Amino acid sequence: MSYVAIADQHAHLHDPQTFLTKYVWSQDHKVIAIQYMVTAMAIGLVAIVLSMMMRLQLGFPGTFHFINPSNYYQFVTMHGMIMVVYLLTALFLGGFGNYLIPLMCGARDMVFPYLNMVSYWVYLLAVLVLVASFFVPGGPTGAGWTLYPPQAILAGTPGADWGITLMLVSLAIFIVGFTMGGLNYVVTVLQARCRGMTLMRMPLSVWGIFMATILALLAFPALLVSAIMMALDNHLGTSFFMPALMSLGDPTVHKGGSPLLFQHLFWFFGHPEVYIVALPAFGIVSDLISVNARRHIFGYRMMVWAIVAIGVLSFVVWAHHMYVSGMNPYFGFFFATTTLIIAIPTALKVYNWVLTLWRGDVHLTVPMLFAIGFVFTFINGGLTGLFLGNVTVDVPLSDTYFVVAHFHMVMGVSPVLVVCGAIYHWYPKMTGRMTSVTLGKLHFWLTFLGTYAIFLPMHYLGILGLPRRYFAMGDTYFIPQSVQEMNAAISIAALFVAASQLIFLFNLAWSLKHGKPAGGNPWRATTLEWQTPDTPPRHGNWGPELPVVYRWAYEYGAPGYKDDFVPQNQPPDGRVAAKHG
Amino acid sequence: MAVETMSGHIAPAGVVEGLPGVVTDFSSDKQAFPVHWGKAMMWIFLLSDTFIFSCFLTSYMHVRMSTTVPWPNPSEVFALSLGGQPIPLILIAIMTFILISSSGTMAMAVNYGYRRNRARTTALMLITAGFGATFVGMQAFEWTKLILEEGIRPWGNPLGAAQFGASFFMITGFHGLHVSAGVIYLVVVALRVWRGDYERAGNYEVVEIAGLYWHFVDLVWVFIFAFFYLW
Numbered sequence A: 001m002s003y004v005a006i007a008d009q010h011a012h013l014h015d016p017q018t019f020l021t022k023y024v025w026s027q028d029h030k031v032i033a034i035q036y037m038v039t040a041m042a043i044g045l046v047a048i049v050l051s052m053m054m055r056l057q058l059g060f061p062g063t064f065h066f067i068n069p070s071n072y073y074q075f076v077t078m079h080g081m082i083m084v085v086y087l088l089t090a091l092f093l094g095g096f097g098n099y100l101i102p103l104m105c106g107a108r109d110m111v112f113p114y115l116n117m118v119s120y121w122v123y124l125l126a127v128l129v130l131v132a133s134f135f136v137p138g139g140p141t142g143a144g145w146t147l148y149p150p151q152a153i154l155a156g157t158p159g160a161d162w163g164i165t166l167m168l169v170s171l172a173i174f175i176v177g178f179t180m181g182g183l184n185y186v187v188t189v190l191q192a193r194c195r196g197m198t199l200m201r202m203p204l205s206v207w208g209i210f211m212a213t214i215l216a217l218l219a220f221p222a223l224l225v226s227a228i229m230m231a232l233d234n235h236l237g238t239s240f241f242m243p244a245l246m247s248l249g250d251p252t253v254h255k256g257g258s259p260l261l262f263q264h265l266f267w268f269f270g271h272p273e274v275y276i277v278a279l280p281a282f283g284i285v286s287d288l289i290s291v292n293a294r295r296h297i298f299g300y301r302m303m304v305w306a307i308v309a310i311g312v313l314s315f316v317v318w319a320h321h322m323y324v325s326g327m328n329p330y331f332g333f334f335f336a337t338t339t340l341i342i343a344i345p346t347a348l349k350v351y352n353w354v355l356t357l358w359r360g361d362v363h364l365t366v367p368m369l370f371a372i373g374f375v376f377t378f379i380n381g382g383l384t385g386l387f388l389g390n391v392t393v394d395v396p397l398s399d400t401y402f403v404v405a406h407f408h409m410v411m412g413v414s415p416v417l418v419v420c421g422a423i424y425h426w427y428p429k430m431t432g433r434m435t436s437v438t439l440g441k442l443h444f445w446l447t448f449l450g451t452y453a454i455f456l457p458m459h460y461l462g463i464l465g466l467p468r469r470y471f472a473m474g475d476t477y478f479i480p481q482s483v484q485e486m487n488a489a490i491s492i493a494a495l496f497v498a499a500s501q502l503i504f505l506f507n508l509a510w511s512l513k514h515g516k517p518a519g520g521n522p523w524r525a526t527t528l529e530w531q532t533p534d535t536p537p538r539h540g541n542w543g544p545e546l547p548v549v550y551r552w553a554y555e556y557g558a559p560g561y562k563d564d565f566v567p568q569n570q571p572p573d574g575r576v577a578a579k580h581g
Numbered sequence B: 001m002a003v004e005t006m007s008g009h010i011a012p013a014g015v016v017e018g019l020p021g022v023v024t025d026f027s028s029d030k031q032a033f034p035v036h037w038g039k040a041m042m043w044i045f046l047l048s049d050t051f052i053f054s055c056f057l058t059s060y061m062h063v064r065m066s067t068t069v070p071w072p073n074p075s076e077v078f079a080l081s082l083g084g085q086p087i088p089l090i091l092i093a094i095m096t097f098i099l100i101s102s103s104g105t106m107a108m109a110v111n112y113g114y115r116r117n118r119a120r121t122t123a124l125m126l127i128t129a130g131f132g133a134t135f136v137g138m139q140a141f142e143w144t145k146l147i148l149e150e151g152i153r154p155w156g157n158p159l160g161a162a163q164f165g166a167s168f169f170m171i172t173g174f175h176g177l178h179v180s181a182g183v184i185y186l187v188v189v190a191l192r193v194w195r196g197d198y199e200r201a202g203n204y205e206v207v208e209i210a211g212l213y214w215h216f217v218d219l220v221w222v223f224i225f226a227f228f229y230l231w
């Protein structure tokens, strides 16, 4: 096996001089990561506020006069789109991907740091364009986050003048920016690992982020294409998606387009998108569980292959979102089958997490609480997914609150729990200080129990037949009065959950100055990012020499060592290669 | 030599047989692909771009098959009148020929690059860019003819299905943008070759990376040609 010191081949790192080049126009992956995280969380706050507005309306209809039906649609749309794309995708891939990949793989930086920097600024531009749509005449689009035509661009839909255009433009910009970053992440993992870091020794966090990035690079094209085609339908009067129809009493210019085509394109993106936010969460959670159970992850190879299998399968299940759209019944059969097949590698991962905890020396640290919370929530959401994956069960449940409950459990709450856990876990490395444990636990319990109070009852509402995306339910014979009371209770829980995120933000801000100094490796973890010579790591990460890896990432409790963990870069004879700092 | 396996035990290094061997080899602690970073990145970018064009082309097939209005006959629409005689597909045949020739000159440029022949590499790259520019120019001519003479618009046309013009302008336009970007890219790289940047760095791989992009754009054209003009 011939070996070149790959990661040091191109070691001309751009060295920052001034405050501006160090923290603003920085090419350091760690700074870019934090820029991504802060931006994503800022726009995520907007999404939370929007969900509160919706909950206020649903819980107490008629009380808040500033929310009208059009606003409600706009809130639903922007909330969904921001949460999925601008918060979670950006935070996991742009944030954690940037921070963890070079550190965990033992590289000095991403392979093309300049491109990486541009990626962030393009992302910021996408966010700004999105935010701008709140301030244009007509406001943001109210087409639902799925942006289905024909209604997305018809007059009468909120935001049909400007909102939808800005949304499409913003998505296109986002995709361009993401592609710049994503290419970097993939090539760094493939080509710039340090010596000894084989793919099968990489921490699962890197595996999850790596696979998710590949999914994103192959799934976003479908979204880009559909955005282009919809913009053309809107502004040039082409008829890709728009059938001939009457709008507000007049025939439109369109003729003979296919709305179903949009749905296919959208979900060819949309389903992998679910795994774009799920796979990094899977990976990170595996590491959090292993560190805090002081035990190697159960079935590492199985976990890797499961990530790969889920990634591949996620491209052949998209039409399970279209069971009620009118498809050939054989299609339904095919997509139901593939959907249920995906459950196998997913269930396997869940078993492995549980088996890792089994007889582990479980430390209930704050990140561990979030990780265990994730496993619970993900099982819950996954089980309802099995229901919805079956055509006959999905048909009556489709477009009800059962679906809202399902996807919030599986791709809302679960990844957010991981995001929080991961921030608590890596905050000491990013800042050199620990966060407050008391506040962290408070934040966890309020969030965890609160989200269950919000989303568990929604399953029941959905089985009653409560439709999603409704401003108000009105007097409908199958909706009993008690539903209103339940909605009010859900809304109150939602307010608590939102408020408890302030505890989180406060904790992060407060600990920056007042947190206990963390030292280099506060969790006593094996992976490389904890073995850097400085904390927070300097530009270039590793000092004069790159680390060399001798073992996998899960050497916990191995017999014959002084500590209950063995860092990946500790040579077999026990010398420690890089100094702890 | 002994290597430490995942679980920390010491095992003799050996050849792993069969499929597990492929995995072991591919995932060992070297670069997964024995190429320059930039080249790996270009490959992955092109994979992503392939998905973009595939989405465009499958969408085109979808609207073409689902529309109820007859599709214009490509041999008539894309015919050019030469000496009073309409010759089907003549313009597009020339365009395709030019683009494919440009792939040939590009391949030669890469070859001369590896032989460290600055002058020839530069010249061949500029010729390639010239072919590309000619292609874009002829495409502009074709568009003008379709728009002015045949009355084809993105939103409709007198010959049949409205989706004909829509998909035609969108897909050839998107491809034309790729070619134009490629022309600029080639010229920039060619000038750097001429200036001797890669001579000093001792590495002409940048020429090959530009070549990858260029061949990709040509390959995509073959598909567009087949699906639009021959179907």
Ligand code: HEM
Binding pocket: A048, A051, A052, A054, A055, A076, A077, A079, A080, A081, A083, A084, A088, A143, A144, A145, A146, A404, A408, A411, A412, A413, A416, A454, A467, A468, A469, A470, A494, A497, A498
């Ligand atoms: C504080 C926690 C949250 C609350 C209270 C909340 C509440 C809501 C509400 C009330 C709706 C609209 C239901 C309807 O009228 O159909 C909704 C829709 C949605 N939410 Fe959330 N949400 C939360 C977190 C999240 C997160 C973290 C995600 C990330 C994936 C998310 C993704 C979505 C999506 C995709 C939709 C569908 C939008 C649409 O129908 O177009 N939500 N949420």
Ligand SMILES: [Cu+2]
Binding pocket: A270, A271, A274, A317, A318, A320, A321
């Ligand atoms: Cu799906």
